[in-house]
Amino acid sequence: MAKVIELRQLHRLVTGKKYGDVMVLGGGISGIQASLDLANQGFKVYLVERAPSIGGHMAQLDKTFPTNECST
């Protein structure tokens, strides 16, 4: 049961703290999905990307398996 206790403690820890915003590091498909889901749930999100645009490697792909649809 160590895990449960740990999580409960974590919880108590967090409720006392100030910040509910979230940083997402990396704006590829995964980072974009995370940011959208967070924003849709009412979180304020900082999406941090190193490149001049978001999109990551998926933006560079022509089409994607297994449906061969466009990736952009």
Add this chain to the structure above:
Amino acid sequence: MEGVSGEVGDFKVTLLKKARYIREDKCTGCTTCVEYCPVMVPDPFNQEIGKSKAVHIYFSQAIPLITYIDQSCLYLKEKKCGICETVCENDAIDFRQKDQLDQINVGAIILAPGFEPYDPRVVTEYKYGIFGNVVTSMDFERLLSSTGPYEGEIRRPSDQRHPHKIAWVQCVGSRRVTPGNNSYCSAVCCTYTQKQVILTKDHDSSAECTVFHNDIRSYGKDFERFYERAKNLSGIRFIRSYVTISREDPVTKNVFIRYATPNGVVEEDFDLVVLSVGLNPPKYSKELAQKLGIELEEHGFSKTEPFNLIQTSRPGVFVSGTFQGPTDIPESVFTASGAVSQTGQLLKHRKGKLATERVYPEEKEVAKEEPKVGVFVCHCGANIGRVVNVPEVVEYASKLPHVVHAQEQLFSCSTDSAKQITDVIKEKGLNRVIVAACTPRTHEPTFRDSLREAGLNQYFFEFANIREHCSWVHSMEKEEATKKAKDLVRMSWARAVRLEPLGEYELQVNKTALVVGGGVAGMTTALSLAKQGHEVYLVEREKELGGIVRRLHYTLEGLDVQGFLRDLIKEVYAHPLVHVITNARILNATGYVGNFVTRVQSDGFVKEIKHGATILATGATEYRPKEYLYGQDPRVMTNLELEERLAKGDESLKDLNTVVMIQCVGSRNEERNYCSRICCSQSIKNALKLKELRPDVDIYILFRDIRTYGFREDYYRLASDKGIRFIRYEPQSPPLVGVTDEGTLRVTVEDEILGNQLEIDTDLLSLAVAVVAPEGVEETALKFNATVGLDNFYKEAHVKLRPVDFGTDGVFVCGSAHYPKHIQEVINQAYGAAGRAMTLLSKETVTASGAVALVDQNACISCGACITVCNYGAISFEETPKGKKARVNPVLCKGDGLCTTKCPTGAVQLQHFKDGQIMAQLDAAKGETDILAELDRAVGE
């Protein structure tokens, strides 16, 4: 990102915002500066194959769609030039910009820094950068793309000729322990290569494609069929052999490859060689880890908790996507949703207070006005523009009656273009908008939003598809395609002027969730939702929770599965918000997103559950084999049965001299044309355990391809090192199993390498049997309006972008009910489903479409034809003063319009697709006389 201090709930992150030398609020993305800039640099987005300028937009659909100046700029290097500053009309160039340090405070962090494609230059044997016509698969993606260096034409580097004979080399940088390579399997390159082969054949149907491979790892959903599709194209060879890229022809620059055949080594030349490079950890991942204070695992990816790959070594820091380890897009998407769910578990109290609701201006009353139509024709980069003459279509559209504005756009879907549409609507008082571009499927919401932003009802928007329906299918007939594009625009125009404004329906959301299936997937989802404050009903068919994992004891990595399961079950029962119902049967389910009602029976009681979201996690089971004497000889068993004996410490296993395992039993055949994904690893796991018990036991694994993708490859290598023998068989000549007169269990298999029949007398035969969907899946699916795919696994709304949603709103899927998976992957996906469900449960209301059927009760003759035909139970009779009449529940209606085809009096009309609107569109396709002439011809007049 420069550093993170503090702790969960109160992180301080230092960010360095690099100077772009562009005022973001001023730049309109017009690219005048790019035209004038004299410095040509290799284009990083196009893998440095094409050229771009020192000032340029990263790529044509970039977000933000504005320029940046890189360090090759003459002004930045030596204070010369500065021409861009002169030509920019918007005063957007700013050479004084400095890198800026910023600090933000956040409660949690999600890491999604992805991967870096393997760089084959680090090892000279791949000849990348040495022979001109050796490219990487990433380069090849750009060559295929219409926004690529040759606008979608495949040309080879040495002479820009179209290569005709192309070879792919698999596992470049992967599955090797030599310096400069990675020991693991990169998990995506087998399938992306097949994709590239299919796309190459689309470009040039006579192309000759050869793939040199080791195992083909088609372990994902629909991958096996995808592989077959590629393999069965004409002019395709899949050759199983290690290769040497030997030399380059000094004149033609063709590249020679040496490979093994049954008749010895041969050398063959190719116009172009593509290296299927693997996935490395992201660049600078060590520095990144240091700044973040997280640990990395041995291959340089993020270290995670054994049973929770989303949790890094630092509390409050989560990881999603390929930084967990090599994986494809669908998994990168659901691990993202999973990371969001775990973030929500920590920060639930803040939710909803921080983001501001989007407020649209009030809608103007325009229904009674004369139509004022605006037409926007999209180039879609080169996708449309290369084939269809866009300016000509614009010119044509501008002449149609009521059209007051027509223009072209490079990418209508880009943020800036969509905003331009809004601006034009306001400026010119448009009340109908047509975008001629791609499909409503992806971008209808984008453009409807542009209308709403301008205070126009969103149902005044109309889409003309001139890409899928035109430029893509008529790429060789440019003139005809342009003509067709005009026809399509005219048809859309005919409908657009008849469009009517519609309202949408606001629905309350019930905050409770129902999870069907109490295996690891169901329990994980349930707990994650409960920890975010939602009540959850967890319904299990069996007496006990746990599902198939009750029969698993250890993982390939040696984790204690039963210990984990015990803790999980305890936690589920201990959580006050999770209500477990075992021995349960679902009687029926009704309702719709946010408002479902499900009746569940258990031990004689019937419980009615009201819930807003439903998650199906009904798992999978083991195939009962009919082959290989299973059930007839006690020495033959399934992998799971062997595992149970191993876990029980069965002493007799120590006396085994020889063990044989047969892979793909019941998988990858005509009946079940899919790979069960887990069984290769399962066999190796058992084999290694048997070796621990008795190091000199002889183990033979008879396989077709060994699919230990990702880090599992290391255990495959370990098994080989321990002397476990792997013998490949072809599906046409599977192993034969028999019992000799002396009672010996004998397995006969053709040994491809030695070229002879091999007879193995064995003490035990373990079968790697298929993972199959459990009984009753279709029934369950039907109750919840969910869909089941080809192999009886649930079918998600979109394989890549909505991997855990169903087409039916409010219903989600996870675990092996979606497709066979390893336990850690199941947990990943279960958190993913919880994350997606939270996007619904965290809201007070949801909106339903206005494009639904409506009954004119005066014309209804109460025949009930519409009620019978509706798949969603959306229509029923209601009592009215004029007797019983059909009524549509707009929330249940999916707008498929079946009912409208059945109603004998035309009393049911589908809003937004009314007969008059559709007929006008059809009539506009051709003149009436044309139609009559065609009908006459058809009946032979």
